[in-house]
Amino acid sequence: MSIQTRYGPWAIVAGASEGLGAAHAEELASRGLNLILVARRSELLQSLALELSTRYDIETKIIVQDLSAPDAAEQIVRNITDLDIGLFIYNAAFSAIGPFLERSLDDHLKEIHTNALTPLKLVYLLAQQMLDRRRGGIVLMSSLSAFQGSAYISTYSATKAFNIVLAEGLWEEWREQGVDVLVCVSGAVRTPNYIASEPERTGGLGDMTMHPEQVVREALTALGKQPYVIPGRVNRMASFVMRHLLPRKVAIQFMGRVLRGKYMQV
Numbered sequence: 032m033s034i035q036t037r038y039g040p041w042a043i044v045a046g047a048s049e050g051l052g053a054a055h056a057e058e059l060a061s062r063g064l065n066l067i068l069v070a071r072r073s074e075l076l077q078s079l080a081l082e083l084s085t086r087y088d089i090e091t092k093i094i095v096q097d098l099s100a101p102d103a104a105e106q107i108v109r110n111i112t113d114l115d116i117g118l119f120i121y122n123a124a125f126s127a128i129g130p131f132l133e134r135s136l137d138d139h140l141k142e143i144h145t146n147a148l149t150p151l152k153l154v155y156l157l158a159q160q161m162l163d164r165r166r167g168g169i170v171l172m173s174s175l176s177a178f179q180g181s182a183y184i185s186t187y188s189a190t191k192a193f194n195i196v197l198a199e200g201l202w203e204e205w206r207e208q209g210v211d212v213l214v215c216v217s218g219a220v221r222t223p224n225y226i227a228s229e230p231e232r233t234g235g236l237g238d239m240t241m242h243p244e245q246v247v248r249e250a251l252t253a254l255g256k257q258p259y260v261i262p263g264r265v266n267r268m269a270s271f272v273m274r275h276l277l278p279r280k281v282a283i284q285f286m287g288r289v290l291r292g293k294y295m296q297v
């Protein structure tokens with residue numbers, strides 16, 4: 032069954048204006064789905080919507096919304112009550128990098144709102160319609176940093192762990208009711224956001240980064256077949272070692288060393 036038949040006619044991408052979100056939007060448009068594109072930067076959304084609707088002959092709707100706002104999910108859903116949504120992709124994230132106490136409490140709470148509360152609420156508000164017609168898909172984006180505690184991004188990685196466990200549970204709960212849930216556990220991807228947070232040093236990890244289009248394609252291929260996907264063979268191997276071969280304490284310390292080397296001036 033094509034993606035359009037299985038998950039159409041409308042898909043919503045939360046965090047769609049650039050990077051992985053824009054790549055999700057482009058891939059879905061190329062497969063004939065109409066798109067609701069959500070993010071904060073209106074101009075980027077408008078030009079993406081125009082480009083995709085022209086190139087792929089699809090319908091688009093943009094919603095300018097800050098996903099860290101406590102009522103973000105309700106605001107979005109209020110705007111789309113008339114649309115038949117078969118696919119929901121939550122891509123947006125906020126990552127406050129740095130020593131835990133050097134980031135404000137507001138930053139930590141913003142991570143929880145953007146990365147955990149808003150996706151949870153949107154899943155809650157969008158899934159019933161999918162379950163009622165026994166057809167739909169939900170993709171939550173997560174990160175390899177969520178497989179163990181990750182120093183200097185502790186709250187971010189904790190929110191991403193929440194997404195993994197949430198999606199896995201819902202995959203099992205809904206898999207026989209026609210709604211596919213997937214968590215995409217990504218390694219480093221060369222998105223504008225990643226590049227901006229990456230210090231000068233791009234050797235090592237820089238060489239392991241993936242392109243957004245590859246990640247999106249692997250995610251859509253896995254949707255409906257399994258509860259989670261780790262895009263990229265190297266990432267799958269690295270995560271196997273981290274999760275199954277190293278003692279958890281050693282994995283946490285290793286991740287800490289990598290992140291310290293990457294983000295701290297030590």
Ligand SMILES: NC(=O)c1ccc[n+]([C@@H]2O[C@H](COP(=O)([O-])OP(=O)(O)OC[C@H]3O[C@@H](n4cnc5c(N)ncnc54)[C@H](OP(=O)(O)O)[C@@H]3O)[C@@H](O)[C@H]2O)c1
Nearest residue numbers: 046048049050051052071072098123124172219220222224
């Ligand atoms: N890039 C990586 O290396 C990497 C690695 C592991 C996991 N991931 C995961 O992949 C996803 C994408 O990450 P990314 O950092 O590479 O970003 P991205 O896909 O390049 O862009 C993030 C998108 O989310 C939107 N967004 C961010 N905060 C928002 C907010 N508060 N309200 C509304 N929209 C918001 C941004 O648009 P506006 O700024 O216009 O709002 C942008 O369109 C995240 O879930 C991340 O955890 C990424």
